Amino acid sequence: MIAAPVAATQLSRRNLLKIGLFGSTLLAGAGLTATLSGCSTSTPHAGFAVIRETDLPFLHALIPVMLEGALPAAEMDQAVAGTLESLDYSLAHLSPAMLKLTLQLFDVLALPLTRGPLTGVWGSWDGASTVQMQRFLERWQNSSFDLLRMGHASLLQLVMMAWYSRAESWAHCGYPGPPTV
Template sequence: MNPSLIDTPALSRRGLLKFSLGASAFLATVGLGASLSGCSPSHPASGLAILRDSDLPFLRAVIPVMLEGAVTLDNLSAATDATLQSLDNGLAHLSPSMLKLTHQLFDVLSLGITRGPLTGVWGPWENASADDIRQFLHRWENSSLDLLQQGHGSLLQMVMMAWYSRAEAWAHCGYPGPPAV
């Protein structure tokens, strides 16, 4: 007799921990492998201090989706460029260990071998629709894997801090700016 779906045991806590540990090791290995193999050059893109050419397609795809509702469509391209500049400036002030983790996150999101299974975006980021990116963000935000939830939180914080540190973002949220000293 074949066991039914009801008869199969659910994933135990131990099984989930093993899976999470394996996923963490996989992501760390891929990130390290990408860094060591030269898939992600360590030199910054032209005009930037930290962000690399390999990081830009992902960021240029995800930032407009994350800024939806905070920026008009007419200003979205300029807001994306401004957010990239602010993000680059913020990353330049990170500790070396935090910067390394950030680069590993961007490497995992840039490599096709990890991008597809982890994000659901199987092609290049430039070809991803806004809905594809929303689904990826939703998937990571609600993942059962803490590592993906942390990745979502990190991305969200980095992009939002980069955007809302800019004076042009303040009017949207009603912030009059810092007091004159």
């Protein structure tokens, strides 16, 4: 018996344009929804210069996963608070264009409409497990989309620079600190 060949799905130029238009519409709709719902409010959370209330659940879920193994678990809460402080300081000193891009990234990650499909975390960031966060980071790091890989690199650099700029991180990596002058 001869099996009939399975028709391969071909991505024609027309289908590619349809997918691009659909994706653009989805992202524009998500941005509009974020703006109208107040998700992208630019008012910083109390005590911060840049970090907003909507950014905190994501950052509280992300930072411990990125710092895992860099310090004892008992010191994690203090390290997260210090890293948030350093991150806010760094964000406050970014160029306006870079700050805008970073806040847009945080907006996309905060909005449930885009968070689930892009990260695989369908619930709130408050309920995200360490395994879900690791999968999200691996997903973005190994993505075939340049934009997601760039987002991963940005998050990694922001958090790592914020953590390793703090004096309490230096002992864990064997750095004696800057020379005294």
